[in-house]
Amino acid sequence: MVNYKDLGLVNTREMFKRAVAGGYAIPAFNFNTMEQMQAIVQAAVETKSPVIMQVSKGARNYANGTILRNLAKGAVEYAKELGCEHPEIVLHLDHGDTFELCKDCIDNGFSSVMIDGSSLPYEENVALAKKVVEYAHQFDVTVEAELGVLAGVEDEVVAAESHYTKPEEVIDFATRTGCDSLAISIGTSHGAHKFTPEQCTLVNGVLVPPPLAFDVLAEIEKKLPGFPIVLHGSSSVPMEEVNTINKYGGHLEAAIGIPEDQLRQAAKSAVCKINIDSDSRLAMTAAIRKHLAEHPGDFDPRQYLKPARENMKKMYIHKIVNVLGSDGKLAQC
Ligand SMILES: O=C(CO)COP(=O)(O)O
Ligand SMILES: O=C[C@H](O)COP(=O)(O)O
Ligand SMILES: [Zn+2]
Numbered sequence: 001m002v003n004y005k006d007l008g009l010v011n012t013r014e015m016f017k018r019a020v021a022g023g024y025a026i027p028a029f030n031f032n033t034m035e036q037m038q039a040i041v042q043a044a045v046e047t048k049s050p051v052i053m054q055v056s057k058g059a060r061n062y063a064n065g066t067i068l069r070n071l072a073k074g075a076v077e078y079a080k081e082l083g084c085e086h087p088e089i090v091l092h093l094d095h096g097d098t099f100e101l102c103k104d105c106i107d108n109g110f111s112s113v114m115i116d117g118s119s120l121p122y123e124e125n126v127a128l129a130k131k132v133v134e135y136a137h138q139f140d141v142t143v144e145a146e147l148g149v150l151a152g153v154e155d156e157v158v159a160a161e162s163h164y165t166k167p168e169e170v171i172d173f174a175t176r177t178g179c180d181s182l183a184i185s186i187g188t189s190h191g192a193h194k195f196t197p198e199q200c201t202l203v204n205g206v207l208v209p210p211p212l213a214f215d216v217l218a219e220i221e222k223k224l225p226g227f228p229i230v231l232h233g234s235s236s237v238p239m240e241e242v243n244t245i246n247k248y249g250g251h252l253e254a255a256i257g258i259p260e261d262q263l264r265q266a267a268k269s270a271v272c273k274i275n276i277d278s279d280s281r282l283a284m285t286a287a288i289r290k291h292l293a294e295h296p297g298d299f300d301p302r303q304y305l306k307p308a309r310e311n312m313k314k315m316y317i318h319k320i321v322n323v324l325g326s327d328g329k330l331a332q333c
């Protein structure tokens with residue numbers, strides 16, 4: 001049993017309270033590699049931002065849970081080494097799908113877990129989330145649960161309205177499960193292809209997707225005032241990264257994300273955690289493709305992972321400062 005407090009990590013409770021009250025959102029960046037971890041920590045320290053480092057089941061399979069936990073422990077020490085005396089770093093399980101997986105993470109140093117029962121029938125989702133909460137809270141680990149189905153990974157239908165979170169369910173769900181935060185579905189989806197071009201409108205040569213369902217978000221906030229809300233699938237899929245990838249041998253067609261002004265608007269509401277993974281993948285891939293195309297003789301991974309790390313760091317800082325507004329929001333510097 002490894003408790004997260006012994007690793008210098010924190011749970012999400014206090015940072016969410018401050019984020020909801022302050023009208024900003026905490027970045028939740030997925031990581032699978034050391035370079036992503038380093039870039040996340042450098043960005044968080046330079047901007048004095050709290051940060052959630054999240055690990056999916058796929059990340060655990062790729063990198064090994066023990067290694068990722070030790071990277072998170074290293075992240076705290078690294079942040080201090082970079083001059084941040086009181087870093088606020090959460091190690092979070094992203095999309096946990098079973099009680100056993102959540103328990104394993106809680107028992108092995110995670111400070112926060114997500115139990116994603118959103119594809120289950122309502123009562124089964126409640127029962128599973130409640131079971132995880134009861135276990136997690138014994139160790140002061142916070143729990144994110146989900147209501148409503150995201151398009152894409154969780155559903156074949158792209159951004160279908162019928163899968164939006166039902167505001168009439170949220171009070172019952174939050175009360176009976178005891179969850180600490182709630183992931184909702186209001187039109188975001190995972191990956192780099194969130195909308196088809198047919199769903200978008202062409203404005204000044206740019207494809208603009210339909211807006212998020214802010215009316216649904218407002219109804220949810222009315223039912224659960226001040227309750228921490230989470231947005232998954234919030235990469236904006238920057239055109240410049242997509243263009244770089246395509247220029248240097250990649251082939252990404254119709255890659256469309258969530259416009260950043262919509263995320264800015266969401267961050268001002270009770271949305272206090274915004275999940276970003278695909279933008280990091282795009283930043284990394286674009287930098288590696290460019291470097292290798294321009295330096296065909298290079299074969300030392302450090303030569304192309306260094307610009308990849310720098311490009312991810314630039315993107316993380318941009319999100320923190322220009323989109324989520326969590327810069328300067330550490331309780332103590
Ligand atoms: O929601 C996410 C992780 O849980 C990531 O979403 P993106 O694919 O939009 O980056
Ligand atoms: O929810 C999706 C996240 O981007 C994690 O993706 P992954 O399961 O491929 O690691
Ligand atoms: Zn889900």
Ligand SMILES: [Zn+2]
Nearest residue numbers: 190232233275
């Ligand atoms: Zn997600």
